[in-house]
Amino acid sequence: xxxxxxxxxxxxxxxxxxxxxxxxxxxxxxxxxxxxxxxxxxxxxxxxxxxxxxxxxxxxxxxxxxxxxxxxxxxxxxxxxxxxxxxxxxxxxxxxxxxxxxxxxxxxxxxxxxxxxxxxxxxxxxxxxxxxxxxxxxxxxxxxxxxxxxxxxxxxxxxxxxxxxxxxxxxxxxxxxxxxxxxxxxxxxxxxxxxxxxxxxxxxxxxxxxxxxxxxxxxxxxxxxxxxxxxxxxxxxxxxxxxxxxxxxxxxxxxxxxxxxxxxxxx
Amino acid sequence: xxxxxxxxxxxxxxxxxxxxxxxxxxxxxxxxxxxxxxxxxxxxxxxxxxxxxxxxxxxxxxxxxxxxxxxxxxxxxxxxxxxxxxxxxxxxxxxxxxxxxxxxxxxxxxxxxxxxxxxxxxxxxxxxxxxxxxxxxxxxxxxxxxxxxxxxxxxxxxxxxxxxxxxxxxxxxxxxxxxxxxxxxxxxxxxxxxxxxxxxxxxxxxxxxxxxxxxxxxxxxxxxxxxxxxxxxxxxxxxxxxxxxxxxxxxxxxxxxxxxxxxxxxx
Numbered sequence: 001x002x003x004x005x006x007x008x009x010x011x012x013x014x015x016x017x018x019x020x021x022x023x024x025x026x027x028x029x030x031x032x033x034x035x036x037x038x039x040x041x042x043x044x045x046x047x048x049x050x051x052x053x054x055x056x057x058x059x060x061x062x063x064x065x066x067x068x069x070x071x072x073x074x075x076x077x078x079x080x081x082x083x084x085x086x087x088x089x090x091x092x093x094x095x096x097x098x099x100x101x102x103x104x105x106x107x108x109x110x111x112x113x114x115x116x117x118x119x120x121x122x123x124x125x126x127x128x129x130x131x132x133x134x135x136x137x138x139x140x141x142x143x144x145x146x147x148x149x150x151x152x153x154x155x156x157x158x159x160x161x162x163x164x165x166x167x168x169x170x171x172x173x174x175x176x177x178x179x180x181x182x183x184x185x186x187x188x189x190x191x192x193x194x195x196x197x198x199x200x201x202x203x204x205x206x207x208x209x210x211x212x213x214x215x216x217x218x219x220x221x222x223x224x225x226x227x228x229x230x231x232x233x234x235x236x237x238x239x240x241x242x243x244x245x246x247x248x249x250x251x252x253x254x255x256x257x258x259x260x261x262x263x264x265x266x267x
Numbered sequence: 268x269x270x271x272x273x274x275x276x277x278x279x280x281x282x283x284x285x286x287x288x289x290x291x292x293x294x295x296x297x298x299x300x301x302x303x304x305x306x307x308x309x310x311x312x313x314x315x316x317x318x319x320x321x322x323x324x325x326x327x328x329x330x331x332x333x334x335x336x337x338x339x340x341x342x343x344x345x346x347x348x349x350x351x352x353x354x355x356x357x358x359x360x361x362x363x364x365x366x367x368x369x370x371x372x373x374x375x376x377x378x379x380x381x382x383x384x385x386x387x388x389x390x391x392x393x394x395x396x397x398x399x400x401x402x403x404x405x406x407x408x409x410x411x412x413x414x415x416x417x418x419x420x421x422x423x424x425x426x427x428x429x430x431x432x433x434x435x436x437x438x439x440x441x442x443x444x445x446x447x448x449x450x451x452x453x454x455x456x457x458x459x460x461x462x463x464x465x466x467x468x469x470x471x472x473x474x475x476x477x478x479x480x481x482x483x484x485x486x487x488x489x490x491x492x493x494x495x496x497x498x499x500x501x502x503x504x505x506x507x508x509x510x511x512x513x514x515x516x517x518x519x520x521x522x523x524x525x526x527x528x529x530x531x532x533x534x
Contacts (some may be wrong), residue, residue, distance in 0.1 A: 065318040070461040109367075150424075155422040161439045172428045175442040178462045179454070187446070188455055195445045 004122060005060040005114070005185065007051075008035045009067030012246045013119055013126075017066045020123035024058050026051055030072055045072050049082035052112045062115040064122050065105065065214065068180075100160065102215030104136060104153045117146040118214040120244060126219075128264035130240040134252040135261035138235050141260070142202050146237040149204035150266075157209030168201025181205065181220075185227035200234035206266075207242035219244035223259065225262070230261070235261035242266075271389060271483040272327040272381070274318075275302045276334030278387055279513045280393075280487060284333045287390035291325050293318055312339050316349035319379045329382040331389050332372065332481065335447075336452035348378070367427065369482030376524055385481040387511060393486075395531035397507040401519040402528035404501050409469050409528070412437065416471035417533075424476030430485045435468025448472065448487075462507040467501035473533075474509035486511035492529070502528035509533075524530065 008014035008025040010032050018025065019034060025035050029042040037043075038058075043051050055063065079087060086108055093100035106116045120127045138146070149165040152172060156162035164176040165253070166188050173191055174184040185203065205218050220238060228236055236255075238245070243253055255262045273290040275281035277299050285292065285302060292302050296309040304310075304327075310318050322330065346354060353375055360367035373383045387394045405413070416432040419439060423429035431443040433455050440458055441451040452470065472485050487505060495503055503522075505512070510531070512518055522529045 018532055028453055134400050151424065152428060155426060156419065159422060161419060161420055161442075172444045173446075175428075177439045177441050179440075183454075183458075187450075191446055191450075 002059040002061055002184050004117065005055045005063035006035075008033045008037075009062060009065070009069040011068045013068075013219060013244065014066040016120050016126055016246055017064060021127070022062055023064075024055065026054065028072070033067060044078065045073055046078035046083055047080040048086070048108065049080040051132055052082065052109070052114070055114065058116070062117055063109055064117045064119055065102070066119045068216075074109075078263065082108075083199060100197040103212055106212065106213040106214055119217055120213055124246040126246065128238045128240050128243045128245050128247075130264050130266070132263055133245065133248075133262040134255035135235060135259065138202075138237075138261050138263055139171070141199055142234050145199065145202040146204050146263075146265075148172070149202060149237075150206060153204065153206045154209065157206075157211070162209065163208060164203060164205045165201050166231070168233075169197030169199030171195075171197050173201060173261060181224060182227055185224070185231045188231040188233070189227070196232070200232055202229050203233055203236045204238075205234050205236065205243055206237050206239045212240075217244055219241070220262075221246035222254045223225075223256065225251055225260060229258035229260050230252070233260065235263060237263050237265060239266045240264040269326040269328055271384065272322040272330035273302075274330060274332040275304075276299045276332070277301075278335045280335075280511065281333040282391055283513055284331060284386050284390050287392070289370055290331075291327055293321065295339070298336060300334060304525060307331040311345065311476065313342055313345035313350055313367050314347040315353070315375065316347040319376070319381070322381065326337045327381070329384055330376055331386055332369070332428075333386045335483075349375075352461060353493070365439060370479055372471040373479065373481055378482045386469075387480055388483055393511040393513060393515075395507050395510045395512050397531050397533070400512065400515075400531055401522035402502060405469075405504075405528050405530055408436070408466055411511045412469040413471050413530075413532075415439070416469060417473060419470065420471065421476065424478070426475075427475060430475060431469050431470060431472045431499070435469055435500075436464030436466030438464050449494055452491070452498045452500075455498040456494070462486050463499070467499055470495050470498075470500055470503045471505075472503065474507045478509075480509060484511055485509070486513050487518065487529075488513035489517040489521045491520065492525065492527060494519055495508065496525035496527050500527065502530060503508070504530050504532060506533045507531040 003022045003024045005027050027037040027042045059069045093104045150166040152165045152200040164181045166174040174188045176184045270291045273292050292305045294304040294309045360371045373409045412434040416434040419432045431448045433441040441455045443451045
């Protein structure tokens with residue numbers, strides 16, 4: 001079977017995908033990634049047509065986009081014809097949020113005849129399955145906090161905002177915005193004591209309603225656990241089936257070390 | 268007419284209320300306030316019955332609660348009978364959010380036969396009226412960002428979360444949680460450049476849906492303008508009729524200095 005094209009962005013997810021299947025790795029200049037491009041050459045976002053040509057030349061029919069992408073600066077004068085056709089739609093999508101951009105990019109590759117898979121399809125062992133992943137069983141109060149965080153994320157999902165929130169003793173200490181989950185957890189850690197209830201609090205990470213899981217599927221890793229512990233939280237609740245757990249052994253070890261629970265629920 | 272009882276917490280609002288009516292000032296030990304108690308003695312939250320007695324003794328029939336209150340630590344062994352009756356409901360309300368606590372306290376004073384007014388009723392000149400308060404007219408892009416921030420706050424309001432949000436070029440840079448508007452603006456100021464769109468962005472401050480305006484009515488002041496400018500924002504949009512503008516002359520001066528607009532809309 002032909003190799004899967006792996007469009008590799010930042011972080012650990014592309015590494016775990018590459019370890020799970022035969023892949024042809026595509027990288028972009030200016031985007032930090034832990035992988036080396038199979039062709040030896042990094043691509044440019046201005047010339048997506050060449051990415052498609054390279055993938056076709058190695059017989060690839062299916063691709064997966066994986067990892068975190070910081071919005072790149074684009075040089076409009078360097079666009080090839082395929083990318084130029086995308087430019088107007090892209091400028092609109094950028095204003096709608098990350099999901100809109102990723103949906104557009106996915107649509108572009110599909111329009112070129114490539115099938116776009118999700119990282120969860122290529123590496124299904126990364127998907128959180130229902131149940132306690134690590135640490136002590138959550139108390140009723142933690143479940144109530146998780147319920148409230150879920151309700152907050154549920155209200156925001158249709159607006160393409162919010163993949164994570166922190167609630168402690170019923171009080172909302174943080175809602176993720178474009179800065180990401182780690183930045184939110186750092187702010188929770190800095191919250192003055194008089195704003196902190198007695199309850200430790202819970203981080204909830206949930207896929208947005210209607211989110212295309214092939215685009216920026218939510219994930220946690222050991223850094224998430226570490227930052228949650230530093231923020232004084234009792235645990236992490238992720239959506240079973242729709243959130244990835246990266247470097248699971250390290251996640252479990254970090255959670256057990258910190259006495260912090262990791263629970264997948266919701267399926 | 269009998270003086271209005273002013274339960275004075277932190278910040279400038281109690282000062283502006285005191286300047287707008289004949290008041291009898293009540294303060295609490297451990298709560299910073301800019302005012303001096305009329306009786307010369309600060310009260311304790313554990314003995315709210317004494318607050319009611321004092322107000323009755325000076326013939327007060329109407330009160331106003333004004334200013335910001337950090338959650339005080341309560342000594343349950345010091346509760347008087349009036350406050351003890353409130354204790355169970357209070358512990359539930361604390362978990363529901365700030366509004367729930369303030370509604371409970373308002374209900375307590377009402378139950379004691381006192382009429383509870385809002386700061387906006389005692390000092391109506393503080394209320395934002397529709398129109399441009401200061402600075403240049405907002406561009407269409409700013410209005411679109413304000414629309415999106417309003418939609419986000421509208422989705423959260425029923426959950427008793429979020430009085431403010433920042434949106435820039437369609438991307439949400441911040442949603443206020445328990446730490447307050449100032450803390451959110453500081454985090455927006457620290458947002459890495461790659462997360463910032465070209466658009467400067469707008470702060471929207473809105474009363475929560477169904478919010479009792481007698482409890483913690485949203486307000487902006489010169490510090491809000493200063494922090495918004497430091498966060499690189501183009502302007503501030505507040506809900507006309509339901510947000511207070513404190514120290515308006517300083518707000519206007521700070522906004523004009525920074526080239527930042529302040530707009531009230533929505534009535």
